[in-house]
Amino acid sequence: MFASPSRNLPQVTTTRLKVTLRDVEPRVLRVFDVPADSTLDELHDLFQIGFGWPGRQPYQFATGLTVFLADPGEVREETLDEDLDPHFRYRYHPVEGWEHDVVVLGPGGAVGCVYGEGVCPPEGSGGPRQYAERLRVLGDSGAGEFRQGVVDLRVRQMAGAVPESVQLLLALIGEEVEATIYGEFPPSVSGPMHERRPRWNVPGQTGEKNALPPLTALHSVLRSAGVLVPAEPGRVCPAPRAHDPRFVVRRLRSWFTPGAFGAFVAGTAVGYLAARGATDENTLINAVLGAAERGDAVTGHDIRTALHHLRPALTGLDLAESTRSGWLPGPSARSLLPLATAMSTGSGAPQQELTTR
CATH class of the missing domain: 3.10.290.30 (MM3350-like)
Structure with a gap:
């Protein structure tokens, strides 16, 4: 265990x-x-x-x-x-x-x-x-x-609240753990993460390195945000304040740079999913496009590209998941990104969430 x-x-x-x-x-x-x-x-x-x-x-x-x-x-x-x-x-x-x-x-x-x-x-x-x-x-x-x-x-x-997947990863890392710059963790970390997040696995690659793209993305987010820091060559550890939920939430929010296009796409898409539930990709793209400023030269292709680039991180942070039939809100869809929280509070908005267990 x-x-x-x-x-x-x-x-x-x-x-x-x-x-x-x-x-x-x-x-x-x-x-x-x-x-x-x-x-x-x-x-x-x-x-x-x-x-x-x-x-x-x-x-x-x-x-x-x-x-x-x-x-x-x-x-x-x-x-x-x-x-x-x-x-x-x-x-x-x-x-x-x-x-x-x-x-x-x-x-x-x-x-x-x-x-x-x-x-x-x-x-x-x-x-x-x-x-x-x-x-x-x-x-x-x-x-x-x-x-x-x-x-x-x-x-x-x-x-805000720390996503459960982040809590789980930090608990598995403990004081310090081996990790490459490519986001690869030892089996003591990747195995339990696969057990708890089976849908993160790439079909046909169970047990192989980089078989959990959301875990790789989560490692990158946590390091970029300063929640994980280098301990010594080839190893990482939680930052001194990683036990503080306020610190972790703030650092995770800072990864979505305020005013940046990616932050807008992430917040708007996750908020729409939190309010509406499961949505096909074209509908989601049109919703994000409709929320863009009129003066912005943004196209549906731009939004689709951004969503696909963000997909592993959105999944790893329990914000959203892309499936063959469309997108689903994750359990942290309403409690991590302020824009998403604000968008998801309309009357009658369903509380449907994706379970990652």
């Missing part, structure tokens, strides 16, 4: 935040428990998913006289625990001007949304005044209702 993939990952230290949308009635507020070391980019993602904003517009955080500006996809290094006061502001969409008051309440519990009231106004409703006028004219008190369990789940998914 081999080690459990759980690896005794530690609990995440959290901070409890009360976030209230200004100048909107009925009142819209959320109480979040978020990782205490959240960057402002991560905090933005958590607020977006918790309130229900689409997240496509610029945003800013402000504390005192200091303002942190950002556009979607821009990487910011400021963090919640170091750069913001106990009271600060979060503004989304510079044209419509949705202002949020944020209060730090103290330590939190498990990551999630612990309380909420009201449904967020739809983006495109013009801002608080226009939204109030719309409700007055329509005689509407606000569409829908706040669903605690759904929002809590979405926030936890956006915070």
Whole structure:
């Protein structure tokens, strides 16, 4: 038998935040428990998913006289625990001007949304005044209702989780293991991975080197992301912080370079699969193509090529799998890539996932 993939990952230290949308009635507020070391980019993602904003517009955080500006996809290094006061502001969409008051309440519990009231106004409703006028004219008190369990789940998914295949590989590697630069592991690693992930095997190559392309890709991703590091010639070991799930999730997300075409294709395709379930490749390509910016000179051939290039890594990270009949979402489809998480939260989106066991 081999080690459990759980690896005794530690609990995440959290901070409890009360976030209230200004100048909107009925009142819209959320109480979040978020990782205490959240960057402002991560905090933005958590607020977006918790309130229900689409997240496509610029945003800013402000504390005192200091303002942190950002556009979607821009990487910011400021963090919640170091750069913001106990009271600060979060503004989304510079044209419509949705202002949020944020209060730090103290330590939190498990990551999630612990309380909420009201449904967020739809983006495109013009801002608080226009939204109030719309409700007055329509005689509407606000569409829908706040669903605690759904929002809590979405926030936890956006915070991220280490894919089980990554946990399993790190557990099998242990302190250190032999590995070539081509991603080949000894039988003590490749054998159990094949046992747990039989569909990763290339037909007719069982037991041969490089018979598990997703394992080779996973090795490359973990080394490029700094989760695995060289120990000595011909050997690798987990990075000193590889026991920390926050570190691993961040490093895996960083492998999908923000703003890069491959990151867009991966996030959009995985999000579509998470929302729709099994999909034939042509439909998936058209969905990704439809999500591209109108000014981008992107073709279906470009997307198909990118998907085929990404396929081993998407499989190894439990994000998606390509079969003869099309593509399937993986068990981490909703909990690793922020873009995919955001895309997969539409009402009625199925929770169908691929089991890799």
